Amino acid sequence: MIQNENFIPLKGYQKFSNEECFSKSEKFFNTVKLRRTVREFSSEPVLKETIENCIKSAGSAPSGANMQPWHFCAVSDLGLKKKIRIAAEKEEKEFYGGKAPQEWLDVLQKFETNPEKPFLEDAPWLIMIFEKKYDLDIDGKKIKHYYTKESVGIASGMLITALHFSGLVTLTHTPSPMNFLNDILDRPSNEKPFLVLVFGYPKENVMVPNIKRKPIPEIASFM
Ligand code: IYR
Numbered sequence: 001m002i003q004n005e006n007f008i009p010l011k012g013y014q015k016f017s018n019e020e021c022f023s024k025s026e027k028f029f030n031t032v033k034l035r036r037t038v039r040e041f042s043s044e045p046v047l048k049e050t051i052e053n054c055i056k057s058a059g060s061a062p063s064g065a066n067m068q069p070w071h072f073c074a075v076s077d078l079g080l081k082k083k084i085r086i087a088a089e090k091e092e093k094e095f096y097g098g099k100a101p102q103e104w105l106d107v108l109q110k111f112e113t114n115p116e117k118p119f120l121e122d123a124p125w126l127i128m129i130f131e132k133k134y135d136l137d138i139d140g141k142k143i144k145h146y147y148t149k150e151s152v153g154i155a156s157g158m159l160i161t162a163l164h165f166s167g168l169v170t171l172t173h174t175p176s177p178m179n180f181l182n183d184i185l186d187r188p189s190n191e192k193p194f195l196v197l198v199f200g201y202p203k204e205n206v207m208v209p210n211i212k213r214k215p216i217p218e219i220a221s222f223m
Contacts, residue, residue, distance in 0.1 A: 007024035011118065022152050023172040031165065033213070038114075038169040040203035045076075049167055050127060058159035064146030069195075070155050071130040073185050078121070080184065084128075085120035087180040088173070088196075092117060099155035105160050111209050119171060124200040129156055162198050 016024065016049050055072045062124070063069060075081060092115035120126065131152040135143040145151075180192035187193075 004095055016129075017074055020164040032161065035160070036169070038206055038208060039098045039119055039171055040206045041169070041198070042118055042201040042203050043117065043122055043124060043172075044169060044201045045124050046073075046200055048076075049128070050168075054159055054162035054166060055127070057162035058155045060159050061151065061155035063151035063155070064148065067135070067143075067145045067148075067151070069132040069134075069145040069148040070152050071132060071137075071187065071191055072159070073130065073181075073187065075126045075185070076124055081121050081126060081185050084126065084181070084196075085117055087184060088120055088175040088178075089115055091175045091177065091180070093185050105145045117173070117175075119198050120173075120196075122203075123171075123198045125198075127159070127197040127199070128185060128193060129146045129159070129197060130181075130187055131194040132191050134190050136190065149194075156195050156197070159166040159197060164172045168199050172196075 051074050055074070058072065059070070061070065075084070096115045129152060131148050132145060132184040137143055137194060148223050158174075161171070163170050175196070178196070181187065181196075182189070182191065183195040
């Protein structure tokens with residue numbers, strides 16, 4: 001047994017039988033499979049405390065050398081949301097108007113996406129997720145981070161799952177490039193925008209794309 005101050009006993013672990021594990025996995029899947037990306041939101045507010053819980057869940061993600069290389073910037077302010085929408089739509093107009101290769105636009109066609117992004121103002125909250133390429137110590141010396149993309153990707157997945165579990169719907173939005181978010185949100189240069197997560201309650205009678213999920217033999221192999 002390891003005995004030094006770097007380690008503590010595993011807390012709160014609950015052992016389940018194989019049957020219980022199966023039943024819990026099924027229950028989780030039956031909740032998670034209902035998650036759908038939604039593009040139209042009601043303006044109904046969401047409690048800040050709910051968002052804090054979801055961000056705490058995301059912040060419990062594993063990360064390279066436990067550097068926790070993320071920052072979550074939650075925005076409900078109407079003025080900021082408007083600024084973000086204007087800047088994102090500027091990039092998206094270029095994307096749809098010639099920057100994106102035709103092949104890419106062709107696969108997006110069935111989702112009917114376009115440069116208009118009203119959800120950036122309609123949804124009660126946006127969380128801008130930043131990837132911290134490095135940290136700075138009190139003397140301004142760089143602290144290297146490892147596997148930042150992987151770590152922030154895992155945390156983002158956990159945030160989406162937490163919001164879904166709380167009864168909210170999300171949209172993962174990635175205007176490209178998104179450097180404008182550093183200016184609008186006054187974030188430092190060691191933080192790189194990773195994802196805009198739009199979320200709230202869905203607009204009434206919202207429609208979603210008619211898509212299928214790949215079955216297990218297509219996405220997994222057991223050896
Ligand atoms: N960022 C654009 C384009 C876009 C790209 C992918 I890949 C999508 O799955 C959906 C949209 C937009 O948000 O419209």
